Amino acid sequence: MKTKKTLGLAAAASITALSGAWASEINIAREMDANNYDPHKTTALAAAEILFMLGDTLIAIEPDMQTITPGLATSWEMSEDGLTYTFKLRDDVKFCDGRAMTADDVVYSFSRWLDPATNSPVNWRAGEVESITAPDATTVVYKLKSPFSELLYQLTQSFATIIDKNQVEAMGADFGIQGMNGTGPYCWESWNPRDQLTMTKHAGYAWGPDFYENKGEAQIDRLVWQVVPEENTRTIALMTDQTQITQYVPYIALEQLKSAPNVNVVQSDSAFWTYFIGFKIDKDTVADPAVRRAINMAVDQDALAQGQFFGGVLGAHSYISPETKDWDPALEAELPPYDPAAANALLDEAGWVPGSDGIRVKDGVRLAPVGYFFTGSTWQKLSEYTQAELRKIGVDLQIEVFDATVAWGKMATQEFDAFGMSYPYVSAGDALNLYFPSTNIPTPNRMNWDDAETDQWLDEGKAALDDATRAGAYSKVLHKVHDANVWLPLIHEPRTIVSSTRLAPIVPHSNYGAALYKGLDLKLVE
């Protein structure tokens, strides 16, 4: 009994000591974990939201997703031919281990990103690089083989995070798994995959982006990123203060949470994350442009946004949000309207005849496209809603669902007719250059969209040296792919942050969907 009492006292003492060690700590709930936290080897949102806090980029983007602002670089210049970018770096930046960051670290980070040995799935985002050099400790010269008008936007992404050469070489394959020494406002503490990642405040941090009121040290000592896969559990955890903030709350709960006394709900004004169903345009079922147009006219995206997502998202009629940089407003008049009767008439005209079960047939082809989708409640809602809408015009969408561990591989094949996907973007060029170049077949150009004009316009857009030329080139691509109804856009998803009233409300960011971005405005209410 005495032993028990002693042990109890010891445990209580150690708990007190532990809690005393962190003056402030918050728990952040999220839906899933990333496969790793190496900025060059992952494209997951779950990785980006951590990497933005652990590391920094040369330049940052403001919440409006239009304005580029200084990050680790205080200034930058582009040569007249658009081939050379010169970045001037801060001289006071330190990694979490205390070592000063120099231009050599920047050169190493970008070189590793581009190195074929790294096998980065996103190295195209760095442009066609001629050389990256560091003439002195605070200058980086980024030379391109051909102009890349998207470069500055791409350098705001987590893939362009500056990493520590010493650590990468010491850790080898364990980099991003056992640790990640960055220059960000928080430092890596530990990671238990699919459970928890913890990070602690970076003492001495003073180089936050200008749009933050607090550009110095983080205002919370320790962050615990907790994976809570089940959305009802996340909601309850928030309402009972087991977690203090999350951007992964089911839309059905938002109205109730807005009226809850202990919770704040804030939503970004814009949505730079779009869900869509893409069509493999050389498959019998969806090769006919009339079928793709009819499908686009048969689905009421606004009702989908309202009914399935309770108004928490926006019905998508275009492939990128109309607020995106280089969107062409003239396109809005050309987008297919919701008109199931006209969709039915279009299919009738095109010779697709309803069979005895109501599903249309033409030349022996049954209009039953096979769609590959991810598991999870969002895609369940989207795919089943679309399926129900399409049945009304005699299209029988076959839903096949795969776990994320399998889905990416399945969607790289030619087995399916349609696929469900969602993606973040910073600009029209970012979106179009990802999905529509013929060189990106079979993935991410899963539509097999192989069009010489599109390739030419994308190249023109990339090589443009002024805004008007770039926007003009991308506008042509936007018109062409929308006219062809290569996708069925479903929803644009703004970022929503739900937090405890113990935390000051923060402005959601939209960069790659990482709503908390650098977390510099996270603070407890006095």
Place this chain on the structure above:
Amino acid sequence: MSAVDAAAAVEAAPARRHWFVALMRDPAAAIAIIVFVLIAVAAALAPWLAPYDPTESTRNMMLPPVWAERGIPEHLLGTDGQGRDILSRLLYGTRMTLLIGLIAVVAGGGIGSLLGLLAAFYSRLDPWIMRSADVMLSFPAILLGLALVAVMGAGIMPVILALAIATVPDSARIARSVAVGVMKQEFVEAGRAVGLSDRTLFTRYLLRNCISSIMIFMSLRFGQVILLGSALSFLGLGARPPASELGMMASQGRDFMLFAPHIAIIPSLAIFVIVLTANVAGDALRDVLDPRMRS
């Protein structure tokens, strides 16, 4: 019918005549059987009883049942997240669930029982069949379902196959244990002595005397199979949208648990009632048909 054959059948005849009466004397069994039969009949008549097409979605999403606030008489059990009528989906879903269970039990139980009887009848086959059954027992049905779905893709067929395969070893064990006892009976010896063929001995002596035990096992197994099948569908391995199946319906309702719990609770309750009634009826059937339990 030979004299020996007739003698073998004599013992069980009076009990068989009265088994249904005896079964209905047990109030729990009677209620279970009546409820189960009503559910089965309603499921079988789903196309005529269902008020709506179970795949037809409306803009009336997540309507509660008629007895709750906001409930409307047009949708007695409310609607799901896609605005589909839950009563219609429940009827069709029950039909699908019962069908999956029935096919799996009949196929798996039939094959397993045949193997078990063969193992008892031909002793040289015994080690081969029973060791194979032991190996099969080491694969849980859920794992088997996952493996089959990985190979065949999600759908009803892999689920039925997984459930049927999972039923084979248990059925084989039960059938063999009963058959071994029967094989030691004097009438089997007598049958052999008068020169009856293996086929006659197997079908008329062994099978007839084991069939009641096998049927009892299958009725008890039916409930387990329904539960396992629903679990596989809950995990997304079974029926594909827009088809309705009780496990899948419960899974679809999971996201709405906090705000529209009826979407998950109604199909879950249906699974519970089906499994409970099947088990109670199976237990009662065993009490009535198994001579050892009667004594």
